[in-house]
């Protein structure tokens with residue numbers, strides 16, 4: 001039986017720390033750290049994440065400001081909103097939910113967010129800082145994965161980590177953090193000829209692919225620690241015959257669990273950690289902005 005790495009428990013620990021830091025911030029400055037979440041369009045999955053983010057923010061003593069814009073929002077309108085949030089002293093963190101509708105330029109919007117308020121860590125300034133080891137606002141999902149890995153394994157030095165996926169929001173920053181923690185890192189992606197053969201060499205396997213249960217036991221080195229970032233909604237025939245919607249990861253949990261040393265479930269794994277790290281980043285941004293303002 002593998003250790004089940006419980007994202008609900010670990011994220012609650014992170015959020016406890018955030019709540020006491022937020023209370024201290026309120027004490028010092030007379031305002032709550034503020035997080036602005038921008039959602040364009042009505043993607044139902046995005047709405048669930050946004051709702052969860054707002055709930056955790058409120059529970060942690062943050063002020064959360066929600067902006068819902070219609071699907072047909074123009075680039076100019078979105079840019080104007082980001083400019084207003086950049087200038088608003090009550091806003092310390094800005095998150096624009098991705099993906100944006102196809103007619104909007106994601107890269108341009110990310111670059112328009114003030115790097116000091118970029119709590120996703122997606123702005124080129126923060127990406128560069130991470131890559132040279134001077135990071136401050138670290139992307140939330142990889143940050144959450146590192147907290148889980150260090151809690152279950154301790155020091156990661158010398159371990160071989162394999163990351164499946166190379167997106168800007170998960171795979172690449174994950175690889176950067178593992179390298180900084182002194183792992184040897186292999187990144188596999190859709191053009192890798194035999195990804196299983198490489199994955200099987202990983203003491204650590206991080207799956208961030210977006211393909212339901214793609215990673216089976218034949219991808220796993222016995223005794224490896226497996227972090228499943230994937231969030232996939234699938235439809236299955238339920239016990240009474242009707243179709244049910246179900247959340248599954250990129251890892252086939254039932255198949256991999258007997259082979260692994262430790263593994264994260266979906267749901268209840270990386271997802272709650274992402275949200276907790278978003279709150280943590282909002283505190284980091286708020287403290288730094290307040291210090292910069294010289295109060």
Ligand SMILES: NC(=O)C1=CN([C@@H]2O[C@H](COP(=O)(O)OP(=O)(O)OC[C@H]3O[C@@H](n4cnc5c(N)ncnc54)[C@H](OP(=O)(O)O)[C@@H]3O)[C@@H](O)[C@H]2O)C=CC1
Pocket residue numbers: 141164165166167168169170171188189190191192195208209210211229230231232270271274
């Ligand atoms: N738990 C959480 O908090 C979060 C979960 N997610 C989830 O994580 C998953 C990944 O998200 P994201 O990184 O944005 O996804 P992307 O679609 O942006 O990237 C997927 C990556 O997987 C690679 N890939 C696709 N198919 C294969 C394959 N057959 N073998 C090897 N590699 C493959 C792609 O390669 P290539 O580059 O060559 O196309 C790409 O690099 C999704 O399920 C998403 O919902 C995302 C963010 C946060």
Ligand SMILES: Nc1nc(=O)c2c([nH]1)NC[C@@H]1CN(c3ccc(C(=O)N[C@@H](CCC(=O)O)C(=O)O)cc3)C=[N+]21
Pocket residue numbers: 048049052095096097098099120140141231247266267268269270271272274275
């Ligand atoms: N700018 C931006 N930043 C993001 O961080 C970002 C984004 N855009 N777009 C979408 C992805 C996905 N993502 C998730 C966060 C939490 C859960 C989460 O909490 N999941 C729960 C279950 C969710 C539920 O069904 O209630 C769990 O896994 O246990 C999932 C997915 C953040 N993302």
Ligand SMILES: [Mg+2]
Pocket residue numbers: 099167
């Ligand atoms: Mg993507």
